[in-house]
Amino acid sequence: MNITTDTDAANRLFIDDLATALPETSTDDLARLSDRLSAAADRHHLLDVSYRSVDSPLGPLLVAATSAGLVRVAFEREDHEAVLAGLAASISPRILRSGRRTDVVAGQLDEYFAGRRRTFDLTIDLRLVSGFRRTVISHLRDIAYGATATYAGVAAATGNPKAVRAVGSACSHNPVPLVIPCHRVVRSDGGVGQYLGGVEAKTSLLAMEAAA
Numbered sequence: 001m002n003i004t005t006d007t008d009a010a011n012r013l014f015i016d017d018l019a020t021a022l023p024e025t026s027t028d029d030l031a032r033l034s035d036r037l038s039a040a041a042d043r044h045h046l047l048d049v050s051y052r053s054v055d056s057p058l059g060p061l062l063v064a065a066t067s068a069g070l071v072r073v074a075f076e077r078e079d080h081e082a083v084l085a086g087l088a089a090s091i092s093p094r095i096l097r098s099g100r101r102t103d104v105v106a107g108q109l110d111e112y113f114a115g116r117r118r119t120f121d122l123t124i125d126l127r128l129v130s131g132f133r134r135t136v137i138s139h140l141r142d143i144a145y146g147a148t149a150t151y152a153g154v155a156a157a158t159g160n161p162k163a164v165r166a167v168g169s170a171c172s173h174n175p176v177p178l179v180i181p182c183h184r185v186v187r188s189d190g191g192v193g194q195y196l197g198g199v200e201a202k203t204s205l206l207a208m209e210a211a212a
Contacts, residue, residue, distance in 0.1 A: 048092035050101040051084065054109050058201045061109065061178075065101035066091065069123030073105075073176045075197040090128065109178065115212055118145035120179045128175040132163065136170035143184040146209045150188045172196060178205075 049071070051064040062080040064072040064087055071091070074083040088095055099106075104122065111117035129137055135158050143149050151171075155163045171182040177196050183205045187193045195202035 047096050047098065047100070048094040049087055050096060050098040051087075052097060052099055052102045052106065053080070054106045056109065057113055058197055058204070063102050063105045063109070064095075065105065066125050066127075067101070068127070069125040070105055070176055070179060071125040071128060073178055075177070075201070077198060078196065105179075112178070113208075115208075118212070122179060124176055124180065126175070129170075129173060132158070132160070132166055133170040133173055136167050137174050137180055137182070140171070140174070140180050140182055140185065143181055145181075146212060148184045148186050148206070151185055151193065152188050154185055168193070184209075 049064050049066055051062060051072075054061045054063055059076040060080075061076075062072065062074040062078075062083055063070065064074075064084070072083060072087060074080060084095060108117055108120050108122060112120070126134055126137065136154060139154060139158055149157075151164045151167045152161070155161050155167045158167070160166070167185070171185050172194065174180055174182040174196065177183065183195055183197075183202045185193065186206075192199060192202050192206065
């Protein structure tokens with residue numbers, strides 16, 4: 001079963017049913033009612049993961065949050081439906097498209113891309129990673145805006161100087177790219193290295209931050 005498709009289809013059918021039942025109600029009013037129902041689901045502990053799409057210069061981003069914090073940021077090339085299905089399997093199938101918990105994330109991402117924000121003030125839920133990967137990802141938050149670190153340097157900083165490839169693997173499994181800046185980790189030979197959002201996206205982010 002495609003959980004994401006089922007969830008989105010249910011949301012659309014819900015709005016369509018409301019529109020049929022309330023023909024004089026505008027689309028905006030229906031959207032507001034849907035938001036109120038999402039909030040009610042959250043209050044009654046029926047909503048475990050909230051998600052929404054955020055427009056960005058790198059294409060649409062999926063952001064998802066739990067009651068513990070931001071749990072996922074995904075690029076379009078990762079396949080948002082597959083990402084949501086993974087969240088349903090690993091966290092909970094009680095997922096709903098909602099601005100609740102995600103509006104602040106969206107606002108801060110907009111500010112970042114507009115050049116008005118250099119650090120994110122968000123609570124992060126890192127339940128999707130563990131062990132050495134989690135150690136690496138937690139360390140990445142210390143790499144400042146406009147700065148870079150090498151994979152070898154991160155390995156040394158985490159106490160495992162020989163674990164350069166493992167650092168690269170950890171970066172490729174960063175569940176919240178951009179907010180936790182794995183794009184600031186580059187190769188020792190000056191190459192940018194790989195990136196979840198693609199090499200072009202990584203190059204653009206580094207250039208944007210260097211020019212600020």
